[in-house]
Amino acid sequence: MSALLEAREVSVRFGGLTALRDVNLAASAGEVLSVIGPNGAGKTTLFNAITGRIRPTQGAILFKGRPIHREPAFRIAQMGVVRTFQKTEVFGPLSLAEGVLAGALARGDTDPEARAREALETVGLQGKAHLRADQLSYGDQRLLEIAQALAAMPQVLLLDEPASGMNHQESAHIVRLIGELRTQGFAIVLVEHNMHVVMTISDRVMVLNYGETIAQGRPAEVRADPRVIEAYLGVQKTDAVAG
């Protein structure tokens, strides 16, 4: 299957600091690709480069074979590549219904209200549509972020730590939701530290360390990779023994 989203040899440098070096990525419809790695590995920088918040210093990012790395953020979203953020971003004082309209308005939907309702139903927030976004619990704000993205009718969904700070029940809900979205044909790129979520839901996992890809493959393969254990998973193993 040809990839919807591709990153080819993408590097991002901030002055003397190389945040990403020659990173390759491909995500196809109906697939969950997880990007993992320690803090500062360049995961969010990769999302920022894909979604037009920063320009890659070199390399190319393609959506359906078309280069998008010189397009502004809003146009990339209109094309169908939409993200959520590591630090929750919602339209604070607006109601959920008003905030979720954003994506539908941007895509010129003929019935944006219906699209917004549908997005809220998908994440299970339809009963709270009248509430202000900043009155929601943290977990619900995470779900609202996904609803906002869904209303923009994406084909590629980039989720930046959607399960962070959530309890087991909420994490399980996120896993179910991502699974449903995958069956609906979205290409999902997931940045997540919760390894249970990553290993449960991912079709492929890519590991970044200091801006470079150190491993890529099926979850079981990546989990067994000595470089990944040394750079990232080894810490969790120690925790598990201690716990």
Added chain:
Amino acid sequence: MSDSTRFALATGLALLALLAVPWILRNDYYLHLFIVSLIFVVVALGLNLIVGYVGQLSLAHAAFFALGAYVSALLFLKLKWSMWIGLPAAALLTGITAFALGWVILRVRGHRFVIITVAFSEIMKLVATNWVDLTRGFMGLPGLQIPALSLPGLGAIDVSSKERFYYVVLAAAALSFYLCYRIVRSSVGRAFVLVRENEVLAESLGISAFRYCMIAFVVGAALAGAAGALYGHYVGFVSPDLFNFSYITIMLIMVILGGKGTLIGPVLGAVLFTFLPELLRDAAHYRMLIFAVILVLATLFMPRGIIFPLVEHLVPRRWRTRHVRTA
């Protein structure tokens, strides 16, 4: 009753009351204040689109107001064009100027945006002051008149008296209000609010902040230009004083203390803050001191503007429109 019906009803009643003002008010001075405040309603509505709806603090608005006044004045004095052509020409030229300025400055935010708008205003003032051949510099452009208004089927109507010119500015204010109402209630207005509340998020969902800020900036500037043309012809004189910082200060007070991000707030603000300094004239030397104290107290105790406490105390909850509840 729906939000729209309530809003239309309230607006209709307010308009009826305003139509009766020259009949009830047999006082030239107060009528003058009403005329000036209605001109500033147009200005404040335009500034509100920029400051209140897309959340950009533009200090160039007084310059657009003055530019509109100069355009119409120069067309009238140099080319003998009637104010009725000068008025739309002023709005158009001001809108085009705002588009050119916006193309550059709407790519920056925060203090850089504010500073560039101040610089633009100062440059415009320098041009008006130093291009003496065209503008007569500090001497200004006197001799502006309000020509008769020719309407199909009605012939030429003399609107130069205060009583009649009041209806001209009332029509301008009502049209501006309607225009802003339509914009704010449209998908464009919704996008304005989304950009104001979280620009990064709005862009990540496909909304071009630049595009919507540009729409607000150009429409707001065009309204200021039209108001400037009305003002110039009403007072009969245009000078570089119109670019003074005091103008943008009072415009911002009207919008922010009126209730930015609402439609009614800036209208109330324009009327209140035109009348208030005048009503304090009895206080002689202490007039501006009292005015300043009122402004400080209003800012401290009504940070969202006078419209919100007014609505909360006077209008039952079920009668409140969506815009006053959520803006």
